[in-house]
Amino acid sequence: MKTLEQVKIVEYHDGYAQAVAKMWNESSENWGGDDSVSTAQDIIDTEAKSTNLHLFLAVIGDEVVGYCGLSEYREDEGALYIPLINVHPDYQGLKIGKRLLLTALDKTVELGWPRLDLFTWPGNTKAVPLYKKCGFFWEERDDATHLMNFMPTVLQIEWLRPFFEKHNWYTTSQRVIKIKPDGFKAQDHTVYEYKWEAGDEYVHIQFERTGRRIRRIETQDLTVEMNLPHFKLLENEPHYASYRIINKTASPFQVSISGSSSVVVKHEVEETFEVLDTWSGEFPVQLEMPEVEPNPWKTHPVIGVDLTINQSVLPLRMGVFPIQPGKLHLRSLNKNWRVPHKGKLHLDLESQLDTDSTWIVKLPINKMIQWEEPQVQAQVDAKGRLSIPISGELRKHGFLDEKVEVKVQREDGRTSSFQTRLALAFPGPGAKFGGETEEYWYGYNGPYYVKIEKRNNAVKIGSLRAKEDPLTIMTPKLGKPFNDELSKTAATSVEHIELQEAFVLKTTLESHVFSSVILNTYYKIYGDGLVEITHELINHGLEEKSNLAFLQPIIIPLKGMAMPMKDGVIIGNEADIPFIGTIHSGDLSERWLFTSSASGDTAGLAWQEDAVGKRDDWRFGVMYSIGTLEAGKLQSLGPIQIGINTVPGWRQWRELAAGNETKNLEELPLYGLKVESDGFASEKGEKVDVAFRSRLSSYLQGRLTVHSGEDTFEKEIRKEEASTKITYPLTYHTAGLKTLTGQFRSPGRKADLLALHVVKGTEPVEVSNEEDIWTVDNGTIAFRASSSYYPGVYSVKYKGRETLHHCYPEAGPKAWWNPWGGGIRYAMPNVSPYSMLKEQTSIEAVTKQDQYGHEWTGICLKTAFTEHEEMKGVVLYQYALTLPEIPVAVFYAEIHQGANRTFAGENLSLEAFFKPAEDLKSCYASQPNSGLFHTYYAGIEEYELNDTPFVQIGSDDRKEKATLIHPNARQTAGAYINQEVFLVESVQDWAATSGERTQVEPTVLFFGEETYDKLNHPFHGILFK
Structure with a gap:
């Protein structure tokens, strides 16, 4: 029988890795049915890169039944964070989750942190009540389900210590638990309240949401509280904070009050007095606008005091949102501005005044926009919004970032002014520029951009023309051990660098954990959507830094994924791969990933030999093991390459990332x-x-x-x-x-x-030659060629019936060709059929081995170019091969380049003319198609069919069909049909230096009666020695 007494809470070490993996593998129902599988090595690797300060495990015997991480909160100051908590489904109901949470809470108190945060999802109805009982408050926000626990602050207040030493805070809590966001309004502040009661003793404490601090304490002995007139307060205007103290004891309180000021808040209070029963006071506050407007992810500026009562300090603080009389935003609905272009922009005015007002906005003179009217005047309602269309002409692409002066006259006649900025990007073809808004830094090259969020240094890389979301590059981490300090570190500088070939956005961050280490990051944006990310680590200190490592987490979508593994490229074409955790990323065989979406957008990722790319928890990560960074030295890392719609497919991305010297890889389904x-x-x-x-x-x-x-x-x-x-x-x-x-x-x-x-089969393939007709017969199919007729295979018969279209014994005019020989052949685009017939072609029987050791038998047609001026010295070898008793033939070509020159970017086409029946009108091509029609008949109208992996050829007169599988490495493929011919073609490129012999991928032709709308065939990646 499972009991709570059997549960031990221990700290993780790698000896628990196998048991932790087992717990996660059996916990899928806790996470929406996620069925990813972890191994012990996965756990070891994950925890080695983890930013956890502590990892607590609940253990029963040899089983790990619970997991709770504790790390520093990366989004805000002054908090620790539970990034992940889990209880094995078979052990829920034993209060293991409570034990883990309270252990994490105790450790937070022990380490002296004031707060503990976590995130969950709104529908987590099992866990939310437990979180609340353990002291967490659910913050009401639209962008996240964020919970904050202020118990560490409570338990560290000296005045309250006697109560909590005497009474258990968990069991004496009187808080009402509801599965909804917490809080009530005090003026327009949101307040959370704890309540504990034990006989005649009690403690009530209120925390203000945005300041994350105490605004009221009430016990049986005293009440202290503070109030502000509003949450949003105007800058440079007089405001007052009020305080109240109630003494419920028979002895007077000796009180001192000391104001808390900052760059934003001026609140100068210094008084000492005695309180017999009740005291209240108001003290002036003045605000300056912060550089960045407060946001819900971070603690807001606070107004408050430290009350010292009988030598015990009680801090009171409330968050505040400094405001100007109003806000201005310049926005555009047009994504495609051109130079010169006249169009409308929208100036959005937002009043933060309690009265109606008149605004006068003088539009700034600048080099980018010529305003039709230089000034805007408007009446704005109290706390109202107004959108004003303004006309202008774009003079140049770039980033408009100008100061603007706004004059405001209120209803009572008072006038004031405030200064703000108008910021808006106007990207365009070939335009390279950068800029910033209050929240982001930007870099552009044409439609491609890099956007860096100021609050956490997270990066988005995307294209204005893309339908998919941009790629997310998370804040990097320095280690070991790794930590999240850089997500809370403001950039000391940001530079925009315009190069001839690219635009560079450079940021500089300083590490405090690794003192004297500076991180420079360069985002180099090319005009084709390629972005190179280079990191520089500089040790400005006097001592070397040892055991350094650098981790760059990346969130890459896995839909339409191509991932190179040892036996091929996995193609993610299913609906069950939302996370990198479902992939054996440790088995990556090359340094790249590629994804494509149904909308046609693509994204590529590649990294260099000095890095390792693999799973980083639920993300992907690129990690560098640096080792020692000597004093005064610089270490350059990368670049990491990101491609946004840079290439259409994984093969092109692989070529770009790895170069041309790569072996052929077949595609593998999930x-x-x-x-x-x-x-x-x-x-x-x-x-x-x-x-x-x-x-x-x-x-x-x-x-x-x-x-x-x-x-x-x-x-x-x-x-x-x-x-x-x-x-x-x-x-x-x-x-x-x-x-x-x-x-x-x-x-x-x-x-x-x-x-x-x-x-x-066991019967050998027969190859014969009678009067220059070479015949290859494997007992099921037979194909023929004749050097005196045409340099190709002119006949393929299955079960004795012809499949190809030809005019043996003499080539002649047909449709657009003269001479035309039909059949199947390889053709060079710069060598006409007429020129081809001038060259000597010979045929011989051959046996070739594929990479698996299977022996294929057939013929080789050798054409040595001696007459053609451009191709003189080149030898073309065309192979037609088959296996015993199999209705399969493969066709491939080799080129021996002896022309004493280099050929680059050349094409070689396979042409296959079909006619599987006497009447061409009964012959058809059928192929996978996104349109309505999937079958096209020859001999009637002219059609051009798109590139597909394969095409089926048949006729109404026979059941059997021929299926032609195009090579994966093709540049393009398709079919052309008119009244006279039925042509299927594919094109591959080739390049060779003088004396080199190169080979193109085979095309496979097989026969059967089945009809395919998709094809899982075994012929991927066949190569011949």
């Missing part, structure tokens, strides 16, 4: 059904394993059903089996291209499965 054999093919009679697997860390659960044509397999798998793969044995007794179909049904999803598998 979930897949395939036969696990030596490569993609097995032998007839060979026993193989059919596997359904997940490439995510989450375990499979559900029922798998697979039909193989010769067998049906069913298996149920439970999550407790901790497996990402289901396998079963299968033996094929006949050769051919086998189709596997089936279904996987989990508790929340259903998938239809399809896979192809190659089973090789």
Whole structure:
């Protein structure tokens, strides 16, 4: 039987990593059904990068059943923070959560911090009552569910210590718990109240929300409180703070009161007096506007005093929001301003006065906007808003940032003025500039931008033309141990640097934890959406810094993700990968990631060899292990590359990030059904394993059903089996291209499965030559070529019936071509068919091995260019190969470059002319299509079909179809159909230095009766030696 007495609270060390991983893996129901899986190493890596000061675990025997982190709050000063708390679902109800929270609270008091914060979600109805019972108040905000606990402050007040030493604060609390935001209004301040009662003794304490401090204390012995007239107070005008003391004892209080002043608040109070029963007083307050307007994430400026009563200090403070008579905002609805362009802007006026007023705004003279009218005058209601359209002409792109003087006349005739700024970006094609508003720093290059939030140094990188949200670059962390100090560190300087090729936004932050260390960060924005982030660490001190590490957290969306792993590139095309935690990021084989959305937006991430990219809790992180940074030395890190719509696909991003010298990688689905054999093919009679697997860390659960044509397999798998793969044995007794179909049904999803598998026969492939007709016959398909006819394969027959369109024995004019030979061939765009026929072509039988060791048999057509001026010295090898008794042929080409020159950026096209029936009008192409039509008939009208991974060719006269799979490395592919021809084409690029031999990826042609709207085939990434 599980009891609370069995629970021990301990601090984490790596010896608990396996048990912590087990707890998280069994806690998915606590987190919306998240089924990501952690390993012991994941936990060790995560905690090594964690900013936790302490990590408390609830342990029963060898089981970890609860988890509670404690770190410094990164959004505000003066608070610790619980970033994550969890109780194993099987152990809830044992008050483990309470034990963990109270342990964290005790540690906060021990460390001398005044407050403990956490975040949750509004629907967390199980935990919110517990949080409140443990002293947390739910702050009413639209942007977050934020809770604050002021018990550390309460327990550190000397006057109250006797009560809490005598009485348990948890059990004597009289607070009413409701599952809604807390607080009541005192004037227009929000106030939270604790109440404890024990017999005749009691303590009531009120905290003001924005100042995060005490405004009222009441016990059986005294009452002290303060009040302000309003939360928002005008700058440079007289205000008064009022205070009251009630003495409920028989002895007088000896009191001193001392005001608290700051850069923003002037509140000079110094008095000493005696209080027999009641005292009250008002003292003047004057405010200056802060550099940055207060925001709900941070403690506001405070007004208050320290009351010393009988030598015990009782601090009273209330938050305040300094204001000017009004606010001005310049806004534009037009995202595409051009130079010169006349258009409307909107000047939004917001009065903060209690009376109606007349405003006169003199628009600033500047180099960017020519105002149609230089001045705006308007009547504004008390506390009202007014939007005034103003006309202007844009003279140049850039950042408008100008001071503006506003004169205000109130109803009673009083006049005043205030100064503010008008700030607005006017980006445009090729325009490079930077600027700042009250909340952000900006850098632009055309539509691409970097936006840095001043309050926490978080960065957004995006494009004005993108539909997707910008990429978030979180505040970096210095370690070890890592901490969040830089999120609360104001930049000491920000520079805008315009280069010929890019625009640079540079920030400088100073570390206090690692004294004398300065961090410079350069955001280099190129005009194509590429942003390079370079970090510089400088040790300005006299002593070296050892064991230094640097972590850059990045929030990258994983929809449409491409992630390079050891066996290929995982393509995230499912709905269940919202977090990096579901990916084995430790298995990354290359230094890049790429995502694409349904809207067409793309984002790429890449890092250099001096960094490691992997999971950082729920984010992705790029980490540098620096080691020792000597005194006076600088260490440059990076760059990290971000690409916003820089390239359309992962292959181009990989090429940009890693260079051209990369091996071919096949695409891998997150979930897949395939036969696990030596490569993609097995032998007839060979026993193989059919596997359904997940490439995510989450375990499979559900029922798998697979039909193989010769067998049906069913298996149920439970999550407790901790497996990402289901396998079963299968033996094929006949050769051919086998189709596997089936279904996987989990508790929340259903998938239809399809896979192809190659089973090789035992009869050898025959290659013959009779009167210059070379024939390759594998018992299922046969294809032919003739060097005297045309340099390509002119005939492919399946079950004795022709599939290609040709005019053997003599090439002639056809449609746009002259001469035209049809069939399948590789063509160079700068070599016409007429020129091609001038060159000598020879044919020979060949056997080639793929990377898996399978032997393919067929022919090679060799064309040595001796006549063509540009291509003289180049040799083109065209291969057509097949396997025994398989209705599959592959076509690829090699180019031997002996022209004593360099070829770069060249194209090589595969042309395939089809005619699977006597009547061209009955022949069709069918392919995946986002439009309404998916099948197009030849011989009738002219069509151009878009690039798709594959195309199926068939006719109304026969059941069997040909499926042509385009190479992954293609530049483009498509089909062209008119009244005379039915052409399918793909284009690949090639480059070679003199003497080099280069190869293009194969195109695969196979036959069968199935129709595919998507295709899971085994031919990805075939390469030949």
